[in-house]
Amino acid sequence: MPADQRPALWLDRISRRFGSRAVLEDISLAVPSGRITCLLGESGCGKSTLLRLIAGVDRPDGGTIDLGGTRIVGPDRFTEPELRRIGFIFQDYALFPHLSVADNLAFGLQGLDRRERRSRVAEIADRIGITHLLNRYPHSLSGGEQQRTALARALAPRPEVLLMDEPFSNLDQGLRERVRRETLEILRQFGTTAVLVTHDPQEALAVADLIVLMRNGRIEQTGSPFDIYDRPASSYAAEFMGPCNRLAGIWTRGSIETPIGRFAAGLDLPNGSAALVCIRPQALSIAPDGSGISARILSKTFTGESEQIEISVHPLFQPLRMHSHERIRMAVGDKVGLHLNGAQIHVFAEPVPLEQLSSLGGEIIHGEILTETVS
Amino acid sequence: MTLANSPDGIQSRHLRARGGAWIVASCVIAGLVLLPVLALLWQAMRGSDGLWSHLAANVLPHAITQTAILLAGVGLLVAVIGTLSAWLVTAYDFPGRRMLEWALLLPLAVPTYIVAYAYLDLLHPLGPVQGVIRAILGYDSPRDFRLPDIRSMTGAILLLSLVLYPYVYLPTRAMFLTQAASLVEVSRALGTTRAQVFHRVALPLARPAIAVGMSLALMETLNDIGASEFLGVRSLTIAVYTTWVTRYDLPGAAQIALAMLALVIALVSLERWARRRQRFSTSAQRGRSFAPRVLTGRAAGFALGLGLLPVVLGFLIPASYLAVEAWERFRLAGFSAGLVTEARNTFLLSAIATAAVVACGVVVSYGARARPGRLSAAALRVASMGYAMPGTVLALGILTVVAGLDRWIDATARDWLGVSTGLVLIGSGMALGYAYLARFLAISTGSVEAGFSRIPRSYDHAARTLGRGPGETLWQVHLPLSRGAMAAAGLLVFVDCMKELSATLLLRPLNFETLATRIYAEAARGTYENAAYAALAIVLVGLLPVILLARIGRMGQKP
Numbered sequence: 001m002p003a004d005q006r007p008a009l010w011l012d013r014i015s016r017r018f019g020s021r022a023v024l025e026d027i028s029l030a031v032p033s034g035r036i037t038c039l040l041g042e043s044g045c046g047k048s049t050l051l052r053l054i055a056g057v058d059r060p061d062g063g064t065i066d067l068g069g070t071r072i073v074g075p076d077r078f079t080e081p082e083l084r085r086i087g088f089i090f091q092d093y094a095l096f097p098h099l100s101v102a103d104n105l106a107f108g109l110q111g112l113d114r115r116e117r118r119s120r121v122a123e124i125a126d127r128i129g130i131t132h133l134l135n136r137y138p139h140s141l142s143g144g145e146q147q148r149t150a151l152a153r154a155l156a157p158r159p160e161v162l163l164m165d166e167p168f169s170n171l172d173q174g175l176r177e178r179v180r181r182e183t184l185e186i187l188r189q190f191g192t193t194a195v196l197v198t199h200d201p202q203e204a205l206a207v208a209d210l211i212v213l214m215r216n217g218r219i220e221q222t223g224s225p226f227d228i229y230d231r232p233a234s235s236y237a238a239e240f241m242g243p244c245n246r247l248a249g250i251w252t253r254g255s256i257e258t259p260i261g262r263f264a265a266g267l268d269l270p271n272g273s274a275a276l277v278c279i280r281p282q283a284l285s286i287a288p289d290g291s292g293i294s295a296r297i298l299s300k301t302f303t304g305e306s307e308q309i310e311i312s313v314h315p316l317f318q319p320l321r322m323h324s325h326e327r328i329r330m331a332v333g334d335k336v337g338l339h340l341n342g343a344q345i346h347v348f349a350e351p352v353p354l355e356q357l358s359s360l361g362g363e364i365i366h367g368e369i370l371t372e373t374v375s
Numbered sequence: 376m377t378l379a380n381s382p383d384g385i386q387s388r389h390l391r392a393r394g395g396a397w398i399v400a401s402c403v404i405a406g407l408v409l410l411p412v413l414a415l416l417w418q419a420m421r422g423s424d425g426l427w428s429h430l431a432a433n434v435l436p437h438a439i440t441q442t443a444i445l446l447a448g449v450g451l452l453v454a455v456i457g458t459l460s461a462w463l464v465t466a467y468d469f470p471g472r473r474m475l476e477w478a479l480l481l482p483l484a485v486p487t488y489i490v491a492y493a494y495l496d497l498l499h500p501l502g503p504v505q506g507v508i509r510a511i512l513g514y515d516s517p518r519d520f521r522l523p524d525i526r527s528m529t530g531a532i533l534l535l536s537l538v539l540y541p542y543v544y545l546p547t548r549a550m551f552l553t554q555a556a557s558l559v560e561v562s563r564a565l566g567t568t569r570a571q572v573f574h575r576v577a578l579p580l581a582r583p584a585i586a587v588g589m590s591l592a593l594m595e596t597l598n599d600i601g602a603s604e605f606l607g608v609r610s611l612t613i614a615v616y617t618t619w620v621t622r623y624d625l626p627g628a629a630q631i632a633l634a635m636l637a638l639v640i641a642l643v644s645l646e647r648w649a650r651r652r653q654r655f656s657t658s659a660q661r662g663r664s665f666a667p668r669v670l671t672g673r674a675a676g677f678a679l680g681l682g683l684l685p686v687v688l689g690f691l692i693p694a695s696y697l698a699v700e701a702w703e704r705f706r707l708a709g710f711s712a713g714l715v716t717e718a719r720n721t722f723l724l725s726a727i728a729t730a731a732v733v734a735c736g737v738v739v740s741y742g743a744r745a746r747p748g749r750l751s752a753a754a755l756r757v758a759s760m761g762y763a764m765p766g767t768v769l770a771l772g773i774l775t776v777v778a779g780l781d782r783w784i785d786a787t788a789r790d791w792l793g794v795s796t797g798l799v800l801i802g803s804g805m806a807l808g809y810a811y812l813a814r815f816l817a818i819s820t821g822s823v824e825a826g827f828s829r830i831p832r833s834y835d836h837a838a839r840t841l842g843r844g845p846g847e848t849l850w851q852v853h854l855p856l857s858r859g860a861m862a863a864a865g866l867l868v869f870v871d872c873m874k875e876l877s878a879t880l881l882l883r884p885l886n887f888e889t890l891a892t893r894i895y896a897e898a899a900r901g902t903y904e905n906a907a908y909a910a911l912a913i914v915l916v917g918l919l920p921v922i923l924l925a926r927i928g929r930m931g932q933k934p
Contacts, residue, residue, distance in 0.1 A: 057836040081839040088840040094833035098855045107851075108841030157842060 006069065008033040008193040009054065009161055014063035016049055023049050024217045027063070031161070031210075036187060036194045038208035040201060042240075046217040047197045051163050054195065055088050056081030068160050087159035091166045093150040095138035101125075101149050102134040108157040120156060128152040128186060143171050144179050151183060155190060162187070164196040168203065180207065201241045205229060213237055235276050235348045244278040245320045249347070251275050256347050260293050260313050260320075261340060265347035276350045283344030284322035286311065288330055292337035295320075297330055313338060397845060401742035401754035404735045408761050408813045411772025415636070418629035418775045426627050430618075435634065438614040441528070442638070445603070445610055446593050448532035449539065453592045454585050456536060456685055457543025461581075462573060463682050465551040468667040469675035475682045476548075477925035482689030483541040484917035486874045488601020489910045490538045491531070492894060493693035495605055496700075496903040498525045531606040537689035539595055543588030545924065550584040551577060569668070586649030590642045597638060598765040600877040605898050611635045612877065615767045619881070625775070632768040639763045694914055700907035713888070714908050721889040724804060725872035728811040732868045733861060735812060736819025740827055741853065744835070745845040755820065762817035766877030769810055773882065777806040802884045810878040815871050819864040826860020827853060863923060870920050874913055 007030035016024040024046045031037045039047040052058040054065060056072070056079060065073035067086070072079040087108075095104050105121045112120060125131045130148050138146060147167065154162055167183070168176045184207060187194050198204055204211050205225045213220045213228060220240075221233040232238035235246070249258040251269045256262065258277050267275065286295065286309070298310040298319050307328055310319040320338075330336055464476050482490075497504050500517040514520040524530070562576045563569075603610045611631060619628035670678050739758045743751040761769065781798040788796045800806050830853060838848040854861065876891040883892060890909040897906035 052836070055836065055840050057839060080844070081836070082842045082844050084840070086840055088836060090833040090837060092831060092833055094831060094837035096834065096837075096852060096856075107838070107843075110842060153837075153841070159840075163840075 006033065007031055008068060009195070010066040011050075011054070012064045012066075014050070014053060014060045014065065016046070016053060016058070016060050022217055024053075024060070027217075027219060029212060029219065029222070031193065031195055033193050034191045035209035036184070036196060036207055037210045037212060038204040039195065039197045039212050039214060040204040040208075040240075041199065041214035041220075043199055045214045047199075047214050048165055050214075051088075051165055051195065051197050054161070055086055055163055056084050085157070085160045087154035087157070087162040089147075089150045089154050089162070089164040089167045091169060093138075093146045093170075095141075095146060095149055095153070097138050099137075100134065101130065101136050101138070101141070104138065104149060105134075105153050105156050108153065124152045124156045127189075128155075144175050147171065147179055147183070151186065155186075155192065160193065162192050162194045164194060166197055166199070169198075169200075205241070213240065215240075232278075232346055235278055235346075235350055238278040238346050238348075243281055243321065244346075245281065245284075247277040247279065247316070249275050249277050251349075259316055260338065263345050263347060267347060267349045269349050273349075274351065276348045278346045278348070279320070279340070280344035281308075281322045283341045284311075284320060285324070285339045285341070286322070286328070286330070286336040287339065288334070289337055292339045295336050295338040297328075297332050297334050297336060299332060300328065311336065311338065395746070397738070397742035398746050398748075398751050398754070401739045401751055401758070404739055404816070405754040405757035407809070408758055408816060410776050411769055411813060412636070412764075413772075414775035414779075415629050415632055415768065415772040418626055418771070419633050421626045421629075426624070427630060430627055430630055434614050434618070435631065438609055438611045438631065439634065441608055442597070442610045442612075442635075444528055445531060445535075445608060446596055446638075448528070449535045449596045450589050450593055452532060452536035453540040453543050454589050456540040457588055458547050458578070458581060458585055460540070460682060460685060461544050461548035461551055462577060463678060465548060466573070466577070466667055467670050467678055469670040469678045471679045471682075472667075475679070475686070477921075478686045478690075479544055479682065480541050480921050480925055481686055481691075481918070482538040483924070484914050484921050485538045485690060485693055486601070486876070486891075486913060486917070487535055487538060487595065487599040488605070488876055488891070488894060488898070489697075489913060490534050490689070490693050491602035491605045492898045492903060492906070492910060493696045494525055494530075494534055495898070497692070497696055498522060526605070526607045528608055531602060531608045534606070535596055535599065535602060537685060539592040540685060540689070542592040542595070543585055546584040546588045547581045550581045583649040587646055590646035590649065593642050594639070594763050594765075597635060597642070598767075598877055600767060600880065601895055601898070604895075611638075612765060612767050615771065616877075616881070619771065625771070628771055629775075632771050635765055635768050639765065639768075643760075643763045694911075697907050697911040697914060700904050701911045704904060704907055710908070713893070717888045717890050717893050717909065718912065720887060721873055721891070724807065724889065725811075725869050728808045728815075728872045729865050729869040731808060732812050732815050732872075733819045733823070733864050735816055736823045736864060737849070737854075737861075739816070739820050740823045741845075741849050743824075744827055745849070755824075759817040759820050761813040762815070764814060766810070766814060766875060766879075767881065769814055770878040770881040773806055773810050773813065773878075774801075777801055777809065801882065804884055804887065807879060807882045807884075810882050811868075811872045811875065814875070814878065815868045818867050818871065822860050822864035822867060823857065826857030826864075829860075830856050866923060867920050870917055873916055 009029075009031035011027055011029040011031075014024055014027040015022065027046075027050060039050060041047045049058065053060050053073070059078060060073060063073070064071060064075075064077075067084060071077055072084055095101075096107065099107065102121055102125075105124060106117050109117045109120055121134070122131070125134055128148050128151060130145065130152055133141060133145055133149065138149070141149060147170075150167070168180050171179055180203070196207060198207075205228075208225055210222065211225055211228045212222050215236060221228055221237045223231070228237060229241050232241060235244075238244050239246075247258045247260070249256040249263075251257075251267060251273050252271050255264045256267075256275050256277060263277065265275075269275065286297075293313060295311045295313045298312050300310075301308040306323045306325045309322050309324060309328065311322065312319045460479050464472055464479065485493075496502055499505070500521045505517065505520075505522055508522070509515070509517070509520055512520060525534070558580060559572055559576055562572060567575055597612065599610075600612050600616060602608075603613050604616075611634060615628045615631045615635070618624050618631060735758070739755055743755040777800045778798070781796075781800045784799055785796045788794055834852050834856075835848055838852050839845075843851065873889075874891060876895060879889055879892055880895060883889065888896070890913055893909045894906040894913075897903060897909075
């Protein structure tokens with residue numbers, strides 16, 4: 001690990017209320033220097049509010065924020081946003097429509113004299129590849145060009161931390177991927193510490209060094225993309241990061257028993273307690289030979305990239321969903337054998353929702369049926 | 376690249392104070408608006424019991440009755456004219472409709488005292504109209520035949536309504552345009568006939584808009600001093616004015632003014648209530664405009680004639696009269712030196728006041744934006760309160776404040792410098808500027824706020840995170856981006872300052888005449904034709920905001 005592991009940004013027990021509603025509760029977070037941190041969550045989870053608190057355009061009701069070792073928010077302490085050296089890229093980019101691209105870039109450089117300012121604008125425009133746009137006005141730029149201009153404007157004053165609020169969501173699908181890749185490249189080149197807000201788990205997985213998954217104003221889980229995807233801390237985290245098949249199970253003797261098999265898990269639970277199993281679609285595969293768990297194909301949907309298949313397994317009332325990247329020769333209605341890849345199965349010591357119980361027809365309550373179907 | 380050198384503690388606390396300066400400034404401005412009201416209360420409490428019982432017995436009952444009749448009459452008439460004309464140009468299509476849509480706003484350019492002034496002369500028993508009628512009917516002298524005297528309550532109600540109905544027309548038409556379409560179509564599909572649509576759908580829908588417009592028109596009525604005076608209506612405003620000016624009884628005037636304040640509060644409550652309802656209902660579908668029924672032939676002619684009636688009576692006749700009279704005067708005598716002085720006075724005073732009013736409006740609006748919170752919101756609300764205050768009432772409060780200040784300045788100057796400053800604030804026109812500020816601040820904050828609301832919040836935040844303080848952000852982002860709104864605010868305030876009569880009459884420096892006070896003086900003397908220039912000038916300048924309004928109305932209306 002490099003020596004400079006002091007976090008660029010340190011948030012401690014931040015809370016924010018709007019009226020009687022708690023938008024953020026007890027948020028503590030260390031943002032690593034020179035890395036990209038993603039605040040991920042559904043709309044309304046508080047991630048954008050957290051970003052605004054860091055920027056200083058809103059004030060928390062409690063907690064402290066340190067930036068580069070200096071306290072900027074705390075009791076009796078509030079550094080105005082203009083003194084924080086924090087860059088911000090807004091969802092709508094917020095380019096000033098009455099200023100040319102060059103003047104937009106120069107907006108944050110008022111401390112410099114005219115010549116320095118001009119050379120800094122030229123330099124940043126060159127590095128981000130928008131030199132040809134300098135004399136244009138924001139309304140004449142395409143979405144991608146606006147995004148790059150916003151990036152250049154935010155980076156021009158060399159901020160300590162760059163905040164981005166859904167910076168790619170205004171771009172259409174094809175453009176988004178490209179702009180995202182370019183932006184990442186630039187951020188890595190500059191060694192910028194960035195905090196990015198997104199509601200898109202794919203984006204977070206693709207972009208982040210560190211993902212902070214938020215839920216209802218609290219942090220659900222913090223970790224690397226692999227941590228979050230492969231070792232979700234809760235069924236919420238598992239389902240948020242990607243589709244899951246949910247199954248109810250019973251914890252016995254160090255593993256969990258479900259209608260379709262027994263899975264090892266490191267839970268500390270009394271024997272006989274209910275638990276929840278999340279199985280990623282890609283953990284399932286089928287074979288025509290009848291090996292594995294006996295199942296039947298309910299439907300197939302071809303999406304080009306893969307086939308989405310629903311299969312029914314006795315005694316589950318809800319079908320299981322799976323993807324196949326190979327062509328499936330079996331037809332709807334065929335009997336198949338189901339195989340499981342244990343790495344993509346997650347077990348949580350969470351109370352099983354009622355609807356999950358009903359999908360088992362109530363039989364799970366006795367626990368008898370389970371052993372019968374497990375081969 | 377680190378913040379380590381940024382001095383913390385002291386600087387950030389200092390900055391907090393700097394940002395708070397906006398709130399302090401907003402509160403000071405709000406305080407300036409509130410102060411006259413408090414002074415009025417204090418002034419009213421100084422009056423003796425005997426005085427109050429005299430007023431209650433002899434002055435108030437009559438004045439209140441007269442005012443109530445006036446308000447009821449004007450309220451009813453503006454609602455009828457405003458709503459019907461709005462419905463006419465929305466629900467029907469006929470040749471001339473487009474023209475009528477903006478022409479119906481024209482009477483807004485004619486202040487109440489000018490319409491009264493024009494008709495007084497026009498309908499004078501020896502004037503042109505009665506002369507023509509006598510000639511047609513074959514009478515020789517006014518003794519044989521004359522029309523009922525315009526100088527009556529009925530005359531006042533008619534004339535005031537003719538120039539105040541656009542207050543109802545404007546919001547009601549907007550309401551019909553923005554949302555009647557789908558609702559009318561639905562109700563037709565549900566079996567409502569064309570004839571029933573108006574009273575079963577459109578009217579209930581427009582009720583909040585009508586109430587808003589009506590309350591504004593009634594505030595103008597309450598504020599009016601010229602028309603009531605010329606037409607012999609002894610309203611509360613006149614009672615305040617005479618109690619003050621002819622009897623030098625300030626506490627008495629203040630007590631009558633309090634009665635007016637009660638009426639104002641009722642009107643403001645009506646307006647607030649209606650606006651809430653209006654906001655509630657405009658959240659419905661919008662965008663599609665109404666498909667009007669096409670009229671042809673005699674029906675079209677009738678519709679056009681009906682629609683033109685308020686325009687002709689409320690604008691064309693008085694304006695043409697003024698133009699003809701002004702031309703006659705010009706041919707006979709050229710421009711008088713007095714007119715030039717008065718025009719210059721009016722222009723300078725209005726320009727200076729406008730600059731101050733718009734600047735204060737910017738401060739208050741930006742304060743509420745840069746430092747959102749209960750305090751800045753309250754300041755914004757208080758600052759927008761003055762529009763409802765009749766000029767006479769406001770002038771009374773301001774006089775109390777300013778005269779006290781003047782005496783204090785004078786005493787201090789005599790103690791320290793040995794010179795008497797006299798009534799420096801009143802003498803320099805500061806008091807009058809203050810009155811304009813308190814009365815018209817609502818117009819500028821409203822307009823500036825509307826301009827600011829079109830600027831996304833992210834612009835503020837972008838500027839702040841790029842190192843600009845709140846003041847710089849205002850200067851470099853908000854002001855350049857809301858230039859249009861600023862200009863509109865300036866225009867509206869300027870024209871209102873120019874037309875203002877009731878406060879000007881009471882607070883102007885000695886021997887200082889504006890165009891409006893000149894008209895009042897000439898009309899009081901009965902020498903109407905002498906002020907034709909001044910009145911024409913006011914009407915012409917008054918057309919500017921009407922043009923602006925008409926353009927805004929057209930922009931909001933998609934073809």
